[in-house]
Amino acid sequence: TGYVTLDKGYKNTGATKSAITFLDGEEGILRYRGYSIEELAAKATFLEVAYLLIYGELPTQEQYSKFENSIRRHTIVNEDMRKIFEGFPVNAHPMGVLSSLVSAMSAFYPDSYDGKGEDKTELHILRLLAKLPTIATWSYKKSQGHPVNYPKNSLDYCSNFLHMMFALPVEDYKIDPVVAEALNVLLILHADHEQNCSTSTVRLVGSSQANLYSSISAGISALWGPLHGGANQEVIEMLEAIKADGGDVAKYVDMAKNAKTTGFRLFGFGHRVYKNFDPRAKIIKKAADDVLSKLGVNDPVLEIAKQLEELALNDPYFVQRKLYPNVDFYSGIIYRALGIPTNMFTVMFAIGRLPGWIAQWKEMRETKEPIGRPRQIYVGETLRDFVPMADRK
Numbered sequence: 001t002g003y004v005t006l007d008k009g010y011k012n013t014g015a016t017k018s019a020i021t022f023l024d025g026e027e028g029i030l031r032y033r034g035y036s037i038e039e040l041a042a043k044a045t046f047l048e049v050a051y052l053l054i055y056g057e058l059p060t061q062e063q064y065s066k067f068e069n070s071i072r073r074h075t076i077v078n079e080d081m082r083k084i085f086e087g088f089p090v091n092a093h094p095m096g097v098l099s100s101l102v103s104a105m106s107a108f109y110p111d112s113y114d115g116k117g118e119d120k121t122e123l124h125i126l127r128l129l130a131k132l133p134t135i136a137t138w139s140y141k142k143s144q145g146h147p148v149n150y151p152k153n154s155l156d157y158c159s160n161f162l163h164m165m166f167a168l169p170v171e172d173y174k175i176d177p178v179v180a181e182a183l184n185v186l187l188i189l190h191a192d193h194e195q196n197c198s199t200s201t202v203r204l205v206g207s208s209q210a211n212l213y214s215s216i217s218a219g220i221s222a223l224w225g226p227l228h229g230g231a232n233q234e235v236i237e238m239l240e241a242i243k244a245d246g247g248d249v250a251k252y253v254d255m256a257k258n259a260k261t262t263g264f265r266l267f268g269f270g271h272r273v274y275k276n277f278d279p280r281a282k283i284i285k286k287a288a289d290d291v292l293s294k295l296g297v298n299d300p301v302l303e304i305a306k307q308l309e310e311l312a313l314n315d316p317y318f319v320q321r322k323l324y325p326n327v328d329f330y331s332g333i334i335y336r337a338l339g340i341p342t343n344m345f346t347v348m349f350a351i352g353r354l355p356g357w358i359a360q361w362k363e364m365r366e367t368k369e370p371i372g373r374p375r376q377i378y379v380g381e382t383l384r385d386f387v388p389m390a391d392r393k
């Protein structure tokens with residue numbers, strides 16, 4: 001008390017103890033509940049990982065079936081929420097729509113935990129996991145001028161999302177297993193990342209005992225920023241711009257080296273914690289090659305991305321600052337190959353991150369953390385006398 005330590009951007013301040021995700025930025029290690037991200041991405045389903053993050057252990061077959069079936073029961077969204085959705089402009093950014101509608105869930109499903117009545121947290125968790133993909137697909141359908149698709153609950157989580165996105169009432173839609181598996185891997189890689197900006201936001205909002213929906217909505221808003229999850233959209237736009245500019249990769253690397261004067265950063269590069277390769281980027285880079293070749297997609301921006309990476313990794317500016325490609329660098333190339341439009345990339349990140357946000361919120365509540373309330377160092381005026389308006393200059 002009395003002393004305030006200043007740490008802008010919380011570069012060295014731990015805000016909590018957590019048993020969910022282990023991250024070693026020097027070594028490039030990421031584990032959920034002790035399991036390596038590499039192994040989970042290769043062997044698990046996204047819902048298995050969601051269960052692991054939220055409840056601490058991999059589910060048994062029985063626990064998994066119960067979890068999956070309970071989520072299926074909640075995939076439909078209240079029709080009145082559709083009316084709110086209809087009011088959004090057709091070109092509204094899907095992240096703005098998503099955070100608004102998740103916030104609206106606290107009004108439509110108002111039995112939120114307020115510390116007084118029955119604790120409905122489990123129900124809220126299922127609803128969020130079930131409804132987020134449904135809401136997300138509405139934006140795409142509207143942008144196409146197509147009717148929304150109701151969920152098809154015989155499908156697994158990723159396939160159901162693809163169905164709601166891409167099926168049309170006028171023709172058969174077959175889920176491509178390559179696409180469903182690629183989506184599964186991407187969602188797993190995004191599922192948690194300890195105390196990042198959006199997760200800290202979820203915990204901070206939740207620490208006032210605000211309900212889960214409001215806390216997640218705040219997390220979605222935090223994720224939207226271009227320095228955080230919004231970077232995946234920025235990366236593709238940057239790669240497109242380089243392509244349109246004749247593919248002069250060196251010019252953009254030079255601009256980024258002079259970020260102080262040009263204000264231009266290489267999106268998808270650098271990370272607060274990783275001072276080595278982001279392990280997620282490694283997996284995604286390989287997946288991008290695999291998925292594009294399996295789907296027979298030839299995307300020239302993949303080539304530009306590789307050239308950019310090669311040049312940057314061999315440039316003293318990036319080497320000295322330990323700037324490596326992060327999770328967002330190659331993910332957009334895969335999303336694009338799956339048919340997902342650029343303005344929905346960050347929404348995909350949000351669907352992936354949801355179990356992590358939930359797990360962190362739940363942990364924060366269960367360990368009864370106090371309300372989050374950073375201090376400050378005041379640098380404003382000292383006491384001065386009030387000047388009547390007529391006398392002000």
Ligand code: CMC
Pocket residue numbers: 009196226227228229230231256257259260264265266267268269270271272273321323326327328
């Ligand atoms: N391009 C050029 N220079 C960079 C970049 C970049 N992408 N990132 C950092 N630097 C420079 C920065 O100018 C600074 O240089 P100097 O030491 O000369 O002042 C140095 O590297 C350290 O950067 P910082 O901004 O102090 O680092 P930070 O930890 O505050 O920021 C970051 C981390 C991720 C916000 C930043 O690297 C960045 O803006 N990257 C681009 C956006 C991006 O890809 N974000 C996604 C992050 S990963 C997934 C997620 O969180 O959603």
